[in-house]
Amino acid sequence: MQTKITLSLVLTALSYTSMLQAAESVALDTVVVDESAESNMEATVAPDTLAGVQSYSEAGIKTFSAQANTSALKGINMSPSVSFNSVDAFGSNESSFHDPMRIRGKNQSGPGGVLTVEGLPLNSNPGGGKTIYDMENFAYVDLYKGYMPVDKSLGFSNLIGKVDLIIDRPKNSFAVQLSQMAGSDNAARTFMRVDTGKMGDVSAFGSFSYTQGDKWKGDGDLERYNGMLGFAYTPNDRFKSELYVIMNKDTHNNYYQMTYEEASDLDTYYDKDYGKDATKAAYADYNKQKFEDTAVMANIEYAFAEGSKVSFKPYYLHDKGEYWFDTAPSNPANTAVKHWQIDHDLFGGVAQYEQKILEALRLKLGYWMHWQQPPGPPTDQELYDVSSGTPVYTKTAIQAETDYHEFNSPFIEFSGENSGFSYVAGLRYLNFRLAGIDNYKNGSIDPLSSVDAKIYREWLPSLYLAYAPQENLHFYTDYTRSYGYDVNLFPFYVSNQKQGQNFAAKGISLQQLWDKQQPELSDNFDLGMTYNTGGITLNPNLFFTRVTGKQASLYDAEYDVVYPTNNADAMSYGFELTASGAATSYLDFMVSGSYNRYYYTEDLQTGATKTASIKGNQIPDAPKYMANAAVTYHEGGWQLTPSLRYYSERYGDVDNTQKISGATLVDIDGSYTYKKLWAFKEATFRVTMTNLFNRQYISSIITPDNALAANTTKTSYQAGAPFGVYAGIALKF
Template identity: 30%
Template sequence: MDKPEAFYISSLYGECGADAWTWLVMGTNQKTHCSERSKIYGVSFLALLGAASPACGQEALPAIDIGVATPRADRAKSADDRFRSAHPGDALSDPATDNAPTPKSSVTRAGIEILGGPAQASAYKALDLLPSVIEDSADPYGLSFNRSITVRGVSDFFLSRTINGLPIQGIVGGADLFDLDDIGRIDLYRGSVPANQGLGFSNAAGVLDLNILPPKEKLSGMISQGVGSNGFHRTFARIDSGRLPTGTSFFISDSMSDADKWKGEGDARRKNVAFGLTQTLGDKLEVSVYGVHNDQKANAYRPLTFAQTQNLGATAFLDYNTGITGKSSVDANYYAFNQTRYVTNAIFAEIAYRIDPTQSIIAKPYYWRNSGYQQTAAGANVRLWPISNYNLGGTIEYRKHLPWDADVLLGFWAQSTEPEPPPLHQKLYAATALGALSFSRWSTLATSDTHKLFSPYTQYTQTFGPTTVSGGLRLHIESTPNLQYFNTAGLPDVGYADVWSLNPAPNPNARAPEMTYYEWLPNLGVRHRLSEEWSASASYSRKVGRPDWGPQASSFLGAEAAFLAKGINLATLMGRIRPETVDAVDVGLRYQTGDLTIAPTFFGFWTHKKEVLVYDPDVGQSYYQSNAATVGRGFELETSWKATDWLTLTGSATIAAETYVADIAAGATSTMRIGGKQTPYTPRYSAKLAATYHRDGFSITPILRYNSKRYGLADNSQSVSPFAIVDINASYEFGSRLGLTPMTLSAGMTNLFDHRYISAISVTETNLNSTSYYVGAPRTIFAGLSASF
């Protein structure tokens, strides 16, 4: 009986998978059954109790500052300030991380611990309190791949996701690489972006930058165990070596997480191993190396149609089928045939050389490798997309502090990616009466060479008394790969590497040559201190969005004869889409004292060459063209306030709109009336508030999130009701009160009042004619115990 490649991938790793932590706890037998996981978690829980010992101090690794010389002790203190452990009363987010004029907000360690949830697996969830951010996941733990986020109405397809400023992750393989326990701070640039930030395929939606928590100066460790609704279990451990006599310090962390879906059948599992190593070589050179292995698998949640969203009392728990009927057209929606798995490895380094007290050179090479598969229902069949891609790249920067209180940065970034979307090979399978998959045919077969990106950039910052001016320029150069599709008729069920021995015939009309795009991305900003508490800022930058070549290729392959009849081949169609650009402007104020920060911001942006699906009456088909435009404007308010010694408030509010500039053709004789209409998914109003009460080791944080009405389609014909959700988190630190190592018991609930609502809307910014909807998770309860030394 034929099995898809995904089945062989799954069997390769075993039902539960195996990593370093598994080997340590379970031994070398990878075949241990999943039912034995509960024993592992029991051992982990006992290890928590065994970790009780007198507490040791913790101190962050000294940072290498660029510019002025800084004594090592001061640098250690500076690093500790940036990535210090969460303290009672900390705000969950900080709108005033630095004095740069760009609208950047940061999620603190306290915010990461609470907002990241018990799984600490999704950086998206940690952004929940920030203004103009709409984050939703189909499951409450952030372990599912059915998740979404928009920043000022722009989807994460256009979001630059970086780690320590490096665009390590790819387009496909969207799981977060690092556990949030290993992240010291999360920065989000919502509007204008400096030249040395936002590297990658796209930054039109902004920049999400994870800052790794580096090895600590003193020997320390932490272990935690979490449990929760729907069979949730998570074990995490990290140990830091401290600074050794050789000038070396390192950390190793490991985690295992799994949870059942809250509806239907299936689950999600995540295994993560990470390390970081820092070596000082004299007073001038410091080398840091970080690596991570992440293995994540999840069964998909089935979305609802708009009609089904109108009666959530009856449809909220609809999901993929849990039994086999013997009818392939029905069984394609069997839960086990709709799943995704990514196995990802990444390694990157930071090599900083201090030339003298005023100038430095930093090199950051990186490598990212992702393999796995996606299985999804495709009509009466199941489509298998085996995935194997990588990124190889790096940055090099020269930084100098000038005598007249100015800093200049010169940098260069390069990356090669091979392959990437569109898919190079996909197969279709039919479900059998025995619950297996039988090969039907190849649906896609193609070759592609390397996708290359280059960017020289510069940023200059000057301070004139109370005024800081910063401006820069980046040249974004992108060379798309040669793409060649092949005829697949009659090809058997063999692997991608073996199919070429059968000499499949290339389709001469389905070839797209390499194309190179050049986009200049300037930025300019100014911040002026009006008084000790007040400052004002204004900034502008141009950002870039990646064309989505996959749907364009699908449009051609699905109606090849119709296109060829009009003399249009794939190369012609690919030439009709280009990178979109966004001009973003932000004007804001900041009031900041020791206990209160208020940051109101007015913003606007203009999107050019936006890619949308447009009907061509000459061809009689719809395809993608970069000929739409949108205008966005809005107001954000972000605040944190330590109201008393025992009460801290963190919140944000947004009033925003993004509308299409003009109507677009929707059919042979019709027009989609979207001019002036709100773009899908984004609410006009949203508000978030967290209140943290803390006293005598006890802390409780209720969180309220409100979103107004949203739309599923661009013509605003499918509206989704507004919702307000309340989550609550509590903790009690009792170990130090007993003279032991710090130990903390925590508990919480998401969706406290068990509200039925639509969370994620599966909107593509190109196809404006269809969408699907995901139900928000019901009330979820969780608890955990952690110990550190």
């Protein structure tokens, strides 16, 4: 069948990587892909055109996710206003649970990851669930930055948008894929996938990968095993059932976190990392993480008639592992390390009914159920002293028991098109139960630091409108309300119960502060157009966001204390422009730029007589200016793509005193593909060079948005990887 996949200009831009060789464009921002062999459960009654959605296909992912192919976020980094600055080539190393991903300046709040799979929130953060997916097993990736349909915005948080992975389903014919990569710092990756083809009404695939590599500085390495199984049962055109299972094991050492002084002198400190002295917390083997994850998802569909379908998608994720980290990385004499143990589950399901009533009226009804155990907040942390050369237990930092965070969320959506007009109008009701906490002190429950469960209820509307006065011109506008919730209050209270704010001495319980908390809400607006002329497509886009209930450490006059609370307001606005297309029959290009202002709209009261004058300052780690460019030369089997990414200066504090210089990074990807080489259906040889000019730069700024210069321990910095070369071969049978 023919399935319509919505695209925006970035997909069009990436077409120069040959990702759409089997595609036929039928509208400016819509591509029809022939999926007669592998049907796509995502689009049957869905609207045809959503200009705010950006899609990256398999070839685009290969080109722009560089060498490792284990991180979906590296593959979308060429999108305007998207900033993902991984500290290494794999996209998997991060400090503790920090996720260095920002969309339009905003970062994710709480234990809610930005990734989804087929719209399902199969993601663990903190924990090991962020890089459990081999990208070879996904047909394309959808990026939602502002507008989000009601069934694509699920999860603990959707504050900044969603990155949705669409599975490359079991193929109808027997097929084998093999690939091998090797490169800088002993990097190596082996991947294999075997598709059985149709066996009666059943088809299946299985894949396995092994990834390894040394850190590019200091001691330590990465080792990752991954396996995935997929099964499809399609006895007729009306019924389909699918099951997918993923198992992942990841162990790696983290990179050193710099102070601002060190980050300001990269000539001296660029190569500084955790060391070899086992009597100090800065020892490499005391700063690591290890996780094992199992993910299961299914899809059951039944079509009553053409344009009418019911579906159910259950899912489950188990995440077990640990972080070890230096409690004071800025203090070289520190001997205290923290051991954070994680063992949690999340599970749920989405039931959905779709009905095409008229071309101008389609109906979608659904219900999302979700349960998720903490962490978020942490529940099991211990302190160790390493002055003897081995970790010796000191005390328990946090020992708590919780139940599940619970979500129940019905939704409805109407969509259609007529006479050049198209629309999608959705409404989702969120019933969110934040888990209660029983915190233990000396073996018994501490009533001061324990809290009851709390319920939040929110209406989440969304609206998309488009008009095409002519075939090559589309105007669109959209609105979505998104949500998030930070869970920092509990660990902050525990660590300050008898020191700092001294809540216990003042007789202030966590429940009193807990009752004041509210979710963070973001109202997101877009206004844009797409215009195609002579094979070149232009996509200007204006965006505006109003944020309420943003977290900051604020003074509470009622209790005369300062603590993190969702009670501040912020705003962002900006502009994005993308131009792309075919300059000649063998030369394609894409260039994009964005401007983003993101700031608190008020000063922060940080004490009874103290105010932080930060109104209007750019929020940390949010560059105002970003630009991307790429050109692809393709002739015969040859393809060469140099690409450039630029981001302007950023700050490590909301005072805007800790300035980090901008950077321009250049990568180059080259490949040659043989068709029908010996016994192979296809053989591709690829060489990728990253950070071509060996630029020293800061990749990740680890900081909350309200970090003040007066509290410099809140911000740390990580250097980006130097020049790297990676070569690989991919074979298809």
